[in-house]
Amino acid sequence: MSICSRTAGLAPRVGVASLLSAGRRSARDKTVSDLACFEVSGRAVHSRAQTHHGDSQKSETTPSWSAHRSSVHTPLSVPQNALSHSWHTVAVVEKMSSTPIRPMTIKRLLQLEPANDASLLRGAEWIREELPVRLSHRLYDFHRLPFVAVTNPLVHSVYETYLKTFDRMRRLPPLKTVADMNAFVQLVEKERSTHDRTVDLMGQGVRQLRRICRDVDLNSFLERFFYFRIGRRVMIDQLVHLQSKQEGWQGIIHLNCHAAKIIEQRSKDVRESCRHSYGLAPRVVISGNTDMKFATIPDHLALIVTEVLKNALRATVEFHTMGNSLVDATTRGLIQEDEDLPEVKVEVYKGKREVVIKISDKGGGVPPPKLQDIWSFGYSTVGDSNTKMQENSSGLGENFIRSDMAGYGFGLPLARAFARYFGGDIHVQSHFGIGTDVYITLNHIGDKEEALYYEERPELRLEHKAPG
Structure with a gap:
């Protein structure tokens, strides 16, 4: 038509x-x-x-x-x-x-x-x-x-x-x-x-x-x-x-977006926010195909990575410093410097159709009964007295749609919405008492239709396309 x-x-x-x-x-x-x-x-x-x-x-x-x-x-x-x-x-x-x-x-x-x-x-x-x-x-x-x-x-x-x-x-x-x-x-x-x-x-x-x-x-x-x-x-x-x-750009799409550089910049910002809130910030180590580039919307990638890193850094600091019974008390008392905390590891890979970013932390994981709740809008593992980091990091990237979401528990489900929008996703594998692995996948072919189309009523999913 x-x-x-x-x-x-x-x-x-x-x-x-x-x-x-x-x-x-x-x-x-x-x-x-x-x-x-x-x-x-x-x-x-x-x-x-x-x-x-x-x-x-x-x-x-x-x-x-x-x-x-x-x-x-x-x-x-x-x-x-x-x-x-x-x-x-x-x-x-x-x-x-x-x-x-x-x-x-x-x-x-x-x-x-x-x-x-x-x-x-x-x-x-x-x-x-x-x-x-x-x-x-x-x-x-x-x-x-x-x-x-x-x-x-x-x-x-x-x-x-x-x-x-x-x-x-x-x-x-x-x-x-x-x-x-x-x-x-x-x-x-x-x-x-x-x-x-x-x-x-x-x-x-x-x-x-x-x-x-x-x-x-x-x-x-x-x-x-x-x-x-x-x-x-x-x-x-x-x-x-x-x-x-x-x-190098076509509108808001960067034709050769350097994923590792965006992750590096966002990790610096999130670490600064974490240090401001807790006095400590785990190091973030990036490895894998760090030279990889692909066509994407950089603001979307930055928001996704920021939200996952915020959770990883916060969980790591709290798990190792705030009296968690799963951490040895003698070890807990010795953590005074960033280097005393376990690293947050980021691995970047590019397949035939997808870019995969794996973010791993040693923040104790998510209790099994709460694992499904992390995808609920409004659910937060951060208590009302613990939202400072969310607020401090809400200014990351002025083009984001997230600045007014701090403290509402919208971060992780919103990050997944951005990942899914053009055919990607986020999967969380929690090892309770140890840490969490988060897998971010992004379609780099550019052939996936926006997720909104598939969330509409089934009778409206017709073959009507955008211009071009």
């Missing part, structure tokens, strides 16, 4: 000027002119605005993107009955959420050419079509949360943010010129900033819910929630960075 056919389906047949002039209409007229009919035909979701304003309304023309850009962040005027408007938007969400997403791969992202207006315009138009669909899927998930979850004011505020963004994004006109594309890029970057606190709010909300409703399971919801955020960030950042050429 062509991109143009999706465009016809998702773009409401309403000019931007019509939207802006809505605030000047009476409440009665605005209510009548709201989206009145939504039809689903195949993948396309057709919208039709029905008006009763005579010839003057029929004469309105579709304005330029420049007019839309100046007004897009003005709050949309709503009918006198705000609940009615919100309910109409919910109805649109439910209709559009039956549209399958079109998954990305690293290979397809690489087919968008940097500084090529035609290629970038095609990519931007795909994002304009795709974002409302993906937002509708996440709102669909919100609608099916247990009622007690949505009554939490923090979770509800995240829902409202998503709903408002969806309502704005679905109304955007097609992109026909480079000027349209530039305006769109500015818009989505500003729109993204309105979501800066959603992870923090969701983390607080989940913590509050778990305190009073321990039987509420939000893991599947949160996994798709974070998959969506990862995918949205990839889509937008790739488009933004492709506006200019940089040697």
